[in-house]
Amino acid sequence: MANETKKSETPLLDELEKGKWPSFVKEIKKMAEKNPRAKDLLGQLELSYKDKVTHWKHGGLVGVRGYGGGVIGRYSDSPDKFPNVAHFHTLRVNQPSGWFYTTKALREICNIWEEHGSGLTNMHGSTGDMVLLGTSTENLEPIFTKLTSRGWDLGGSGSVLRTPSCCVGPARCEFACYDTLALTYDLTIEYQDVLHRPQFPYKWKFKMAGCPNDCVASIARADMSIIGIWKDDIQIDQDAVREYAKNGVNIQTEVCDLCPTKCMSWDGKELKIMNKWCNKCMHCINVMPKALRPGKDRGAAILIGAKAPILQGAQMSSVLIPFMKLEPPYKELKELIEKIWDFWGEYGKNRERIGELIQRVGMGQFLDAIGVEPKPQMITNPRTNPFIFYEEYFEEEGEENK
Amino acid sequence: MESVQAEQRRTDIGPPKYDQFLHPIIKKNYGKWKYHEILKPGVLVHVSETGDKLYTVRMGSPRLINIDTIRMICDLADKYCDGYLRFTSRHNVEFLLTDPGKIDPLISEIEAKGFPVGGTGKSITNIVHTQGWVHCHTPATDASGIVKSVMDELYDYFKTMKLPAKLRIALACCLNMCGAVHCSDIAILGVHRRPPKILPNLSKLCEIPTTVAACPTGAIAPAVVDGVQTVEVNEEKCMFCGNCYTMCPAMPLANSLNDGVSIWVGGKVSNARHAPMFSKLAIPYIPNNPPRWPEVVEAVKNIVEVYAKDARKYERLGEWIERIGWPRFFEMTGIEFTKYHIDDYRFAATTYNTSTHFTL
Numbered sequence: 060m061a062n063e064t065k066k067s068e069t070p071l072l073d074e075l076e077k078g079k080w081p082s083f084v085k086e087i088k089k090m091a092e093k094n095p096r097a098k099d100l101l102g103q104l105e106l107s108y109k110d111k112v113t114h115w116k117h118g119g120l121v122g123v124r125g126y127g128g129g130v131i132g133r134y135s136d137s138p139d140k141f142p143n144v145a146h147f148h149t150l151r152v153n154q155p156s157g158w159f160y161t162t163k164a165l166r167e168i169c170n171i172w173e174e175h176g177s178g179l180t181n182m183h184g185s186t187g188d189m190v191l192l193g194t195s196t197e198n199l200e201p202i203f204t205k206l207t208s209r210g211w212d213l214g215g216s217g218s219v220l221r222t223p224s225c226c227v228g229p230a231r232c233e234f235a236c237y238d239t240l241a242l243t244y245d246l247t248i249e250y251q252d253v254l255h256r257p258q259f260p261y262k263w264k265f266k267m268a269g270c271p272n273d274c275v276a277s278i279a280r281a282d283m284s285i286i287g288i289w290k291d292d293i294q295i296d297q298d299a300v301r302e303y304a305k306n307g308v309n310i311q312t313e314v315c316d317l318c319p320t321k322c323m324s325w326d327g328k329e330l331k332i333m334n335k336w337c338n339k340c341m342h343c344i345n346v347m348p349k350a351l352r353p354g355k356d357r358g359a360a361i362l363i364g365a366k367a368p369i370l371q372g373a374q375m376s377s378v379l380i381p382f383m384k385l386e387p388p389y390k391e392l393k394e395l396i397e398k399i400w401d402f403w404g405e406y407g408k409n410r411e412r413i414g415e416l417i418q419r420v421g422m423g424q425f426l427d428a429i430g431v432e433p434k435p436q437m438i439t440n441p442r443t444n445p446f447i448f449y450e451e452y453f454e455e456e457g458e459e460n461k
Numbered sequence: 462m463e464s465v466q467a468e469q470r471r472t473d474i475g476p477p478k479y480d481q482f483l484h485p486i487i488k489k490n491y492g493k494w495k496y497h498e499i500l501k502p503g504v505l506v507h508v509s510e511t512g513d514k515l516y517t518v519r520m521g522s523p524r525l526i527n528i529d530t531i532r533m534i535c536d537l538a539d540k541y542c543d544g545y546l547r548f549t550s551r552h553n554v555e556f557l558l559t560d561p562g563k564i565d566p567l568i569s570e571i572e573a574k575g576f577p578v579g580g581t582g583k584s585i586t587n588i589v590h591t592q593g594w595v596h597c598h599t600p601a602t603d604a605s606g607i608v609k610s611v612m613d614e615l616y617d618y619f620k621t622m623k624l625p626a627k628l629r630i631a632l633a634c635c636l637n638m639c640g641a642v643h644c645s646d647i648a649i650l651g652v653h654r655r656p657p658k659i660l661p662n663l664s665k666l667c668e669i670p671t672t673v674a675a676c677p678t679g680a681i682a683p684a685v686v687d688g689v690q691t692v693e694v695n696e697e698k699c700m701f702c703g704n705c706y707t708m709c710p711a712m713p714l715a716n717s718l719n720d721g722v723s724i725w726v727g728g729k730v731s732n733a734r735h736a737p738m739f740s741k742l743a744i745p746y747i748p749n750n751p752p753r754w755p756e757v758v759e760a761v762k763n764i765v766e767v768y769a770k771d772a773r774k775y776e777r778l779g780e781w782i783e784r785i786g787w788p789r790f791f792e793m794t795g796i797e798f799t800k801y802h803i804d805d806y807r808f809a810a811t812t813y814n815t816s817t818h819f820t821l
Binding site: 071072074075077078079080081082083084086087089090097100104107108110111112113114115116117118125126131133147149153154155156157158159160161162163164165166169172173178179180181182183185186187192193200203204207208210211212224226227229230231232233235238240244247248251252255271272273274275276277278279280313317318319339340341342345346348349352367368369370371372373375 | 577703
């Protein structure tokens with residue numbers, strides 16, 4: 060690698076060292092003192108700030124042997140000015156469930172990245188991976204070998220199963236209605252092949268949220284959103300409710316009146332919940348976590364089809380299975396997933412997300428194809444138009460002979 | 462670092478199993494947590510059925526961090542947390558402590574290093590964002606620079622819990638939205654505004670039928686120019702999604718004069734009270750003005766402040782707007798309402814007001 064890098068002047072980026080919020084420019088500059096890639100990244104970024112456009116060329120296919128994803132190829136459009144970022148590929152490293160780490164594990168990754176890359180990272184990328192930001196093609200194999208020798212693997216990119224991610228779950232949250240960390244790990248391991256080798260029409264994302272608060276935004280972002288819910292009654296500790304009231308929570312206005320199904324009442328002594336009306340929104344539990352807890356019969360709702368706007372418009376996931384128990388080995392869930400993938404593989408167009416395919420063929424057809432019964436939980440209301448695709452009609456006896 | 466032989470190369474091992482990274486107190490109380498409290502901004506306590514208590518200190522991060530900063534974070538976790546830590550879905554660092562006496566010394570050390578503690582409860586926590594000019598090939602704006610500028614201005618909202626409800630901001634630097642910002646209280650979205658150029662070498666770089674098919678509005682047609690196969694764009698039909706450029710590098714639409722930022726409001730993903738909602742357009746276009754995008758910062762701050770003053774306790778931004786109505790929202794924020802605010806794409810008709818329910 061060339062060590063002679065032209066000194067970069069960065070008056071525009073210097074402005075972003077000011078202010079109270081921690082500065083990404085300081086992060087890059089500190090690395091630039093000892094890492095030529097970081098130094099040229101700083102120079103190219105300053106040029107983008109001057110020109111108001113990116114200076115990365117379109118795409119670039121690179122990877123590690125045997126994989127079709129996990130590395131984002133990136134090439135500078137000004138390699139003569141910034142030779143140390145002529146290639147500046149990113150590696151996605153599959154994060155552990157719940158983003159828990161030991162310092163020992165993190166330090167090992169830092170050491171690998173210090174030796175082979177820019178020393179810059181995103182902790183974490185939008186999908187959940189650890190992002191190692193910027194290295195050259197010849198470093199990819201050595202990094203991969205070292206990462207796997209330490210127990211790490213790459214995440215997904217392109218038309219693959221993208222790296223599944225989950226909320227903190229039962230590791231540190233009392234709301235978790237199933238083990239989000241265990242399911243995330245299990246699915247990630249089970250489906251390694253489709254995670255690393257593109258076999259799908261387009262990307263597929265799983266996000267596991269332990270409760271309807273949805274701290275991983277699964278309903279907005281996952282092709283399959285697995286959101287923890289319960290079936291039975293909210294657990295109430297009446298003494299704790301009274302304690303909240305004593306400490307200034309207005310149970311009537313802050314809890315009962317804001318309940319979307321108006322299923323709660325409070326007489327100053329006791330909180331009553333008509334559980335059969337409860338739609339599990341979590342508001343009351345969020346306000347009084349010491350007094351209220353999700354029920355004991357727990358599982359998850361499986362929703363399908365969320366995506367960002369490209370191409371037919373943004374979609375949120377919608378209900379597919381209103382309630383499923385989620386216990387290892389997750390046989391029922393995996394059968395459902397594989398049926399959907401088969402259907403999508405068969406009928407999905409190139410770069411068509413499952414949500415768009417369902418829009419195109421109709422939810423009814425989709426349910427038939429994967430063998431799922433229609434349920435009223437799937438809709439906000441039945442159709443308002445009378446254009447029904449009736450599939451059968453009666454014929455007079457002997458009609459065909461007339 | 463010691464050398465690693467190529468024969469140690471393994472594939473398809475997946476991530477390390479999470480349980481080896483869990484603090485012993487988490488392992489012991491896994492699935493047994495009973496309740497939590499926010500002790501002060503940035504500090505949580507989780508109490509287990511066993512009586513054990515786990516304290517969390519949440520630290521803001523710029524997301525783009527270098528390995529020395531990670532090592533600094535590790536030093537703190539070694540000193541205060543027995544070598545265990547985690548990150549949140551919004552890029553914050555969480556230090557996990559068993560000794561409440563260590564909370565304040567840890568906070569002092571974090572703040573001495575220039576990082577804030579906060580982001581809990583009714584606050585503005587970290588902005589989820591994308592790569593922008595740092596590492597993306599299709600951005601219409603930078604990501605990290607706007608995030609830094611906005612968070613500098615909203616810093617006190619990170620460190621306090623004085624809003625009516627939590628407020629989540631996200632930024633995506635183009636319509637591909639790798640940050641999936643479309644369900645955020647406030648979304649900052651990079652937009653292109655000039656139809657793609659057609660480079661003369663198009664037929665060498667791109668497949669013409671795929672390129673034509675890439676356009677959702679049918680604006681791209683095959684053409685022959687000077688005897689060379691290429692495409693032409695019906696500019697009136699272009700809504701600047703950028704999908705043609707994704708499919709065909711010879712159709713760039715990045716443009717320094719026209720690229721910029723749009724602002725969207727009122728989305729949420731949580732089911733609490735109101736069902737999840739999409740964000741809706743507030744401001745169609747603000748030109749890129751690096752390095753600190755003052756007009757974007759001002760626009761976001763204005764929306765936050767009007768909301769903070771007028772919304773009721775627990776009301777998310779979208780719930781507040783639904784109660785007061787869009788005419789009041791535009792009036793109170795002083796944002797101009799234009800024809801660009803009225804949808805004209807696939808589901809447009811579902812957004813027209815078919816009632817007399819409105820304020821004047």
